[in-house]
Amino acid sequence: MGANTENATVVDPRRLYEATRIAEALVFASAGPVSSAYIAERLPRGVDVLHVMRELKAFYAGRGVNLVQIEDSWAFRTAPDMSFVIRTDETEVRKVSRAALEVLSIIAYHQPVTRAEIEDIRGVQTSKGTLDVLMEAGWVRLRGRRRSPGRPVTFGTTRDFLDHFGLEELRDLPGLDELKGTGLLSGRIPSNFQIPMPLGEDELAEDEDPLTQLDLEELGLLTPGGKADE
Amino acid sequence: MGANTENATVVDPRRLYEATRIAEALVFASAGPVSSAYIAERLPRGVDVLHVMRELKAFYAGRGVNLVQIEDSWAFRTAPDMSFVIRTDETEVRKVSRAALEVLSIIAYHQPVTRAEIEDIRGVQTSKGTLDVLMEAGWVRLRGRRRSPGRPVTFGTTRDFLDHFGLEELRDLPGLDELKGTGLLSGRIPSNFQIPMPLGEDELAEDEDPLTQLDLEELGLLTPGGKADE
Amino acid sequence: MQATGGKTPRKGRGADAPMDDLWQDDASGRGLHEESLVVDLAGFEGPLDLLLHLARTQKVDLTRISVLALAEQYLVFIDRARKIRIELAADYLVMAAWLAYLKSRLLIPRQAKDDGPSGEEMAASLAFRLKRLEAMRDAATKLVNRNRLGRDVFARGMPEHIPTERRSAFEASLYDLLTAYASLRQRHAITQVTIEKRSVWSLADAREILQLLVGDFDDDWTALDHFMLRYLSDPAERTTAIASAFAATLELVREGRLELRQDGVFQPIYLRRGQKAAEGSGGEEGG
Secondary structure (H helix, E strand, O other), rough: OOOOOOOOOOHHHHHHHHHHHHHHHHHOOOOEEEEEHHHHOOOOOOOOOHHHHHHHHHHHHHEEEEEEEEOEEEEEEEEHHHHHHHHOOOOOOOOOHHHHHHHHHHHHHOOEEHHHHHHHHHHHOOOHHHHHHHHOOOOOEEEEEEEOOOEEEEEEHHHHHHHOOOOOHHHHHHOHHHHHHHHOOOOOOOOOOOOOOOOOOOOOOOEEEEEOOOHHHHHHOOHHHHHHHO | OOOOOOOOOOHHHHHHHHEEEHHHHHHOOOOOOOOOOOOOOOOOOOOOOOHHHHHHHHHOOOOEEEEEEEEEEEEEEOOOOOHHOOOOOOOOOOOHHHHHHHHHHHHHHHOEHHHHHHHHHHOOOOOOOHHHHHOOOOOEEEEEEOOOOOOOEEEEOOHOOOOOOOOOOOOHHHHHHHHHHHHOOOOOOOOOOOOOOOOHHHHHHOOOOOOOHHHHHHOOOOOOOOOOOO | OOOOOOHHHHOOOOOOHHHHHHHHHHOOOOOOOOOOOOHHHHHHHHHHHHHHHHHHHHOOOOHHOOOHHHHHHHHHHHHHHHHHOOOOOHHHHHHHHHHHHHHHHHHOOOOOOOOOHHHHHHHHHHHHHHHHHHHHHHHHHHHHOOOOOOOOOOOOOOOOOOOOOOOOOOOHHHHHHHHHHHHHHHHHHHOOOOOOOOOOOOOOHHHHHHHHHHOOOOOOOOOOHHHHHHOOOOOOHHHHHHHHHHHHHHHHOOOOOOEEEOOOOOOOEEEEEOOOOOOOOOOOEEE
């Protein structure tokens, strides 16, 4: 195809090629199918848009991406037989909710921190789902228990957390001056405002006990007598 | 295409063609750059991803859409000379203030660089939010901390920065070699002398009170009951 | 910072970053018109920027500019600005004092026992800094004029697929995390009434500036306060500046970081580096 077009409209091959390039770029960059009329307006004068589109369609016919016509509009679509490569990772990426980000950041900076403390800092109750999401993401873990009434569980971040956020160690989290310096924190904060220096992952706080097998069972994270999954 | 397979790994042309289709589909389907590693995982075994990408790049070289490399990733982008056809009145690029742009180029050319170093080069405090704007744009990131007293946070550029400004890698920064040659990027001022750093409002001690009329009287600089000439 | 604009000296760049706004609308409105030398600092980002602009008007290679002439121009500029009572940020005044000092070093022959940096060395480092800043400016221009994604070059408008390379099924960047944390903490921090910045020189201001400059002085007696007072105070603020600078000087003397000499009443006060200047802050016991 495209070879027997010299007779209908006599088109200079260079001009035709240029027109194909334009149509190609237009359809590629567009957020939706592009109408022939829209493309025609942008082609060099005297070039037939359908001729150009036929050329382009032929060009892409056997490739990984095809030009498809939808009524009078055009769009690129990956070739139908390519769906297996495109669909392999079904795990859609979920955006982390604002609430989860807040909780995560509190855990990162204030660890070891208990749930009550997180709520105290946020001034709002934390839904169980939020912590679950963070645990599921593999960013947050149970660190131990606070040696205080009720022996509440303390939370901390994981190695995966550091990896994901491109930190080498927890101490790389920016401090007060740096948050101010980058403008993330405005200058209008009380003088007694502080940002804690997080305690490293493996160090237990003075008032913190490590989690025991029994704790894990109690928390329902381990079936009695079973083995921790990590 | 797919005909010139005369390199070390003897690849069956049909397999190479299939691999090219897969790579094409993968990269074409995505708006952002796709890493070589990601593509490689999805190619038939024994096919060299770089070989495939080189083929693909050559194939698209003169077309309306080009394959570009960004560090170790690949993306399809409209050809630069197509900008006039695609650009519409609604096309908007992020507006960057001149100051922000200056900070951005200092970070790009001097990275990893601390905030103090940026200010040393500009001779002025970085206004609040400038770094924030650059980070929000996704062009600048926290890289780590300098191993020096105070462990200041260092800044660097991102892959999105390269992508946005059409750079394959940092070495492609305009005029980089020339600047290196002139010693302007070394950070060392030839003599040990320094121009006093700007006195920013943040550096003013917050716990200091202004001199009062009473103080001035005490110091004998103002006749009692007089008026401070301010 | 224009004569009409209500910016106070050390208010500098506030949260609203007025300087940034000004930069946005190009360089056209900025600056000084050579003949009338109409002073408008609004377009300048700090003293180095102003110096660079002045250097460019010398129309020579930055490596060959006359630093002395440049210093003169800067000082003239500052003088005029003050004459028509434009409020100047402290940065500009500190630079003026430094340049006045540089000028004196360039004009007075070097003494044998002098081990501080020579005027020529100071001038060289200033030229280097100007050159470096200009290089970065040029680089920024080149960068912004490249084919930019979304302006000249476009990505696939209708993506069909987002490749995930992270093992995690959740997406968040460090920036997202820090933004969430900072705004959360900000929200819960007790909002305090911000007190309007004073337009007097506090002890801290003067002291800070003195300290910045002290390191640059060797063992010669220098009438530093002369430079300081000339440039670091608006005529309107003179009284408070004298008071603060003098009080700060006394404090530094007490700490042994500075020595003080005055030959007679109303004579200039000479300063030189104290014995403890090099060792950092010394004892607090008074004298």
